[in-house]
Amino acid sequence: MALCELLMHSGGLPTQEVVTVAEIRSLEELQTPDSTALIFSPFGLGGAMPPERSAEFLQRLVADCVLAPDVAEGSRREFDRLQRLFPYGLLDYDVFTVVDDRALLVMEQALRERFVQWCACAVTFEDANGVESPRSVDVRTYDDVLAAVKKLGRRSRRGPQQQPSPHWQLKVGSTLIDFNGMLAGLRTWARAAGLLRGQRTRGIEHAMSNLRNAVAHPTGYHRTMPVETARTLHDLAELINQLWGHPTPGGRLYPAPVERDIVVMAWNDEGSVLMAQADALRDDTDADGYLYLLIRSASCPGSRYEDAYWAEFDARFETTQFPAEYLWGPGSRSDALAWLDAEQPKGDTVDYVDRVFMLREHNGQLYPPMHPEVAAGLTGEEQRGTWHTVRADFPEHAFAHVRGLNGSPDAHSRTGECRNCPAHHLGSGSHEQALRAAEDVVGVVTPRRPPAVRIPGTIFWPHRF
Ligand SMILES: [Zn+2]
Structure with a gap:
């Protein structure tokens, strides 16, 4: 029963019925540019732009977001719709916010769609506690995946009290990951499967899923500016393309x-x-x-x-x-x-992105990162000390991470993805141990010994050996 009918039927009401409906606007009014949208121009906030120029400007902002031809149809159609709707923010400024929010949800849809393609009709779960034997489940849609996860979750709880209950994990290549089918699980899966990459972007993905959660469970009114929405669409295009194996030339998140x-x-x-x-x-x-x-x-x-x-x-x-x-x-x-x-x-x-560096720490001095091939070519004397092997996009990130290990004990992680910085710790120990940690991820390292040539007068990296 609609609200107005309720008001009419219930007792004790004013004699005149109170009916409130939204204002009905004419087509001409619907087509009138929103004055808030007009103040955004290529030069930032300024005097209002003529509507024709604003229409072109807004379309150009997202014109270069192009998806690779092999991206699955569902993700493609969702993305095309957002790209097409974006310039309509010219007529109603709130369209920018709605498109931005929706883009964060499409991120999850793209991960789901890519997951179903990746698993090729079957997923395997293994019990990390070794109580039960591995289980392979046929899946055709993502709903099947969610149903399988739910069913295994029920089995975990049903075990007899005295026996350890199984801890089901998803098998991704040679590794096992915790996977509950939600966004965080999908992100872990995409990284374990090597579909998403880059240490700096790992933090950005985390921030994007926090934003997605805020959109899915809103707590208040918010508004997004057109330039922010355009950036979200660019980021989404990069993420979708990367999921299907195409890094972006000059990209912010997944550069080629x-x-x-x-x-x-x-x-x-x-x-x-x-x-x-x-x-x-x-x-x-x-x-x-x-x-x-x-x-x-x-x-x-x-x-x-x-x-x-x-x-x-x-x-x-x-x-x-x-x-x-x-x-x-x-x-x-x-x-x-x-x-x-x-x-x-x-x-x-x-x-x-995701380069492997080796860093030497000796007599209280941490030296700049080295390429594993160069570290492998060092003399016995030069190999002395403690070595760290770190995966990072930039040398300064690897250096900051290793330096951080000597600070507050739990600030940086000594194994795996660092919780605190864009680095992945691969190993520490002797030169030989660190080199083995590098070879575990990059394959055989061929030693080389470049001449000791450098530009003199350094400021950023004063200590070298
Ligand atoms: Zn760190």
């Missing part, structure tokens, strides 16, 4: 491997350090007193990857933010040019 080019670095005694495309060596310059070095680098001038530590290059340590490779030098400009022309080195692409 970056291109590296041949770069020349030059420095003089006065502390001046320069960096340019290698072809700059051909320019006639009267800069005397410089030493030249050729490297392969992602962050050459004009590239989109800014490296705060570009001038810290060291052939033996991972001191630049993006992986840089020693090629030749140091030497004179003419010798650098002669080598360049003789060898004609080419650029390449390199993946910088």
Whole structure:
């Protein structure tokens, strides 16, 4: 029974019925731009933009969100709908909030859909307590998965008091994970299955699922700005594409491997350090007193990857933010040019997320991260001390994590994904133990021994050996 009918039928009411309905607006009113939306422009908040330009601006904000062709249809249709609805925020500003909230729920739907594809009609659960034998369950939809999880949960509780009850875990490759079918379980699964990657993004995924939970269980009114919603849609597109195996070129969350080019670095005694495309060596310059070095680098001038530590290059340590490779030098400009022309080195692409670093701690000193191949090539004397093997996207993250291990005892994790920072601790101990921990994840490590070449006058990494 509707509210107005209730009012009419119950006793003790005012003689005139009270009926409140929402205002009915004309088509013209529905098509009138929302003045709040018009104040967002490519230049931030400003004077109101003409509606035609605003319509184009809003569509351009999300135009480059493109899903890979093999993404499953359900996720694709949900995403297309959000992308299509987004510019309608021009007519009603609240559309931005609704699209943003919905995008966080679609994240979970994409994980579910990818899960069903991944398990190829069957999931296996194993009892971590070893009470019961493994169980394989046929599943066709995600509802089947949830039903299987629920059924096993009931079995766990039914065991006789004196026997340990089974602890069912989902088998993902060679590992077992706790899995209750909810969002956190799906995230753990996607990482265990190698579908989601990157240590920095692990924290962002956690924040996104907190936001999703806030959307699913709202406690108050909120509003989202168009630029925030556009970013959520970009993030969602990156997540969906990554789930289907496609990292995003230049991506914020799941970046594709970056291109590296041949770069020349030059420095003089006065502390001046320069960096340019290698072809700059051909320019006639009267800069005397410089030493030249050729490297392969992602962050050459004009590239989109800014490296705060570009001038810290060291052939033996991972001191630049993006992986840089020693090629030749140091030497004179003419010798650098002669080598360049003789060898004609080419650029390449390199993946910088989830790298493995080895760090040496000796006599109370923690040294900058090393590539496992370089650490493997050290002399016995250089291997002395305690070593740590850490997976991280950037060397500074690995360094901060290991330094943190010596601080408050529970702040950083000594095994597995660190609860406190974007690092995954793979092992600690002797040089040999740490190298074995690296080989467990990257395969056989071939030792190499680059020359002790570095740009002098370092600020960020003062201690090296
Ligand atoms: Zn940590």
